[in-house]
Structures are given as C-alpha cells and as structure tokens.
Amino acid sequence: MHTVSETMITTQQLDEKVAELAGMIERDFEGEHILLIGVLKGACIFVSDLMRKINLDVSLDFMSVSSYGNSTKSSGVVKILKDLDMEIENKNVIIVEDIIDTGLTLKYLTENLMSRKPKTLKICTLLDKPQRRKCHLDVDYIGFTIEDKFIVGYGIDYAELYRNLPYIGVVDKEK
Template sequence: MRDHIKKILLDEEKISEKIKELGSLISRDYEGKDLVLVGVLKGSVMFMADLLKEITIPCCMDFMAVSSYGNSTTSSGVVRILKDLDFEIEGKDVLVVEDIIDSGITLKYLMEYLKGRKPNSLEIVCLLDKPERRKAEIGVKYKGFSVPDEFLVGYGLDYAEKYRNLPFIGVLKEEIYK
C-alpha cells in the first residue's frame, strides 16, 4: 500500500497535535452544553475516535452515512442518505465531524437536512479542507488543515474503499486512480 503513496502530506504526529488542539477548543466552547457529535461515515471514523478522546466534557455521538460519489473520484451532485441518525437532536448542540470538505455539495445538503431537526446549534469540525474545490458555501467552525487539490488517502480517507487504514495522510499516485 505504501508504495502507492507519492508523498506523505501529514504524518501521525501532526495529525495528533491538531486533534488535541481541536478537542481543547471544542471542550471549552461547549462546556455546559448538550453536545452531540455526528460522524459522517465512513471517512470520519478515525478522526472522530481520536477527537472524542481529546474532548474533556460529556458528549454523545451518532453517525450518518451519505453518498454523492459512489465509486467515482468526483461528486455526482446527487446526495443520498444511506444511514440516518439513531437519536433525536432537537434542542441539542450538534457538531458534524467530517474527514475532508471537498466540493461542499454533500455537506451543504447534510447541514440543511439536519437543520430541519431543530438542533439548538449546528456546526462543523473537519480535519481537512480543500478550499480550491469548493462549489457550495460551507461555514466551518473548527478546521484542522487546509490541503492542496491532490488525491488524498489514509487516516480514514479512501480510494475505492482502500487505504483508510494508513496512519498518515498521503497523496495517492495518479497511476493508481486514473
């Protein structure tokens, strides 16, 4: 797998440091609130697990699965909810946990969908942000890293469901996905 990686963009140490920082900010900002973290499957699993370890206040977690990619490398623009929340979020402070924000199309749809559930507040934390690819306006309260417009894998990010288990974030060689 590692021989498919052109270069390592973010190593384990950088990722860990940033997640500690985000966990501290979230803990401070949501002190005394009814915080629910909503992970967007599957990519957010590693980030969410590590982020939860760094949050020092009581919180709940839930997951959603949405898709607009299928097996493609670009969004189709058609968003499907594959798994909805298990718990009600009305009156709660919801923080959507996303691995990477690319075009923003899927996340914008998801945020509108969740607003209809009447949470007290609704914000986003993302590990990676690709602003060059943005097609939909998205407000991100907590952002880990701005990254270049390259095909990234590892630490939850995949290509055709592979590479998620790499402990770092790397650039996938073009010949793998072209």
C-alpha cells in the first residue's frame, strides 16, 4: 500500500487558485460564451469548481483520453475513450486538465480539437510539471508549477485511489 507522505497544496490554496484562474478566464472572454472541456477523470473536481466560479455563460463537456493505463508513466500512445457530445466549431473552447507533464496527450488532444475549427482554443491546467515536458505546448492558464513528484488528490489518482482527497498530496511509493 502506498501512503500520502506530505501535503503539497492545501485545500485553501486550491480554492484561491481556482478563483484566480476563473477571474483570468472572465477577463479574457468578457461577454462571450465559453465551452469548458474537462479531461476525465483527473480534471473532474477542478473543472467543476472552476465552472462554478466563472461568471459567464458556460457550457461543459468531457473527453476521456488515456496514455497511462494503471501505470505511473505515460505510454506515449493516446487513445480517445470518450469523445465530446457537443460540436465545437466556432466556439470558445478551453481544455481543462488536472496536470501536464510530458505534454504528449495534450498535444494530441489540441491537434484533434483544432481540426474541428473552434473559434478559440485555450488550455487551462491546475498543475504543470515543465521539467517532464517532451513537446512544446502553449498553456494559457496555469494554476501551480510543481516539482517532479508523484501526486494525488483533488481528482488525481494513483491506480484509481486518492481522487477524493481535498488537497494535493505526494505519494510515497516506497512504503
């Protein structure tokens, strides 16, 4: 069994950062309708909290993509497990991610969505691990830049566990 060895980001820090990101999105899209695309399963809590703090007309859809399986390392092979229910042509779209590390999954996802001709396509991530990046990505909204540790909580799992933690914690894989 793995244990959470430390709290990296508290519940209060998460709440404050989500409000800050919502404010940035409101300023950038003032008077516009936006479509948030939550990337399942990890971004489910983040996108829900973010959506409630944005004072604009907001629609919500989800995609599920996989490049991990039950492993802790990206396989580099991306599969769409659940596609969008809505058309995105001529819409202001924001992809909402839990964490960006290698960037390979998100690069694939942005290229796929750009082919559907949105009016705008932005990326919002709660967590960013730039030292693990394997490709260039322009990320528009970043919550926290973190060091390369394996983290869980606030929707992020380890083998489908720990998503329910109200904070971001570090998993000690040695215990």
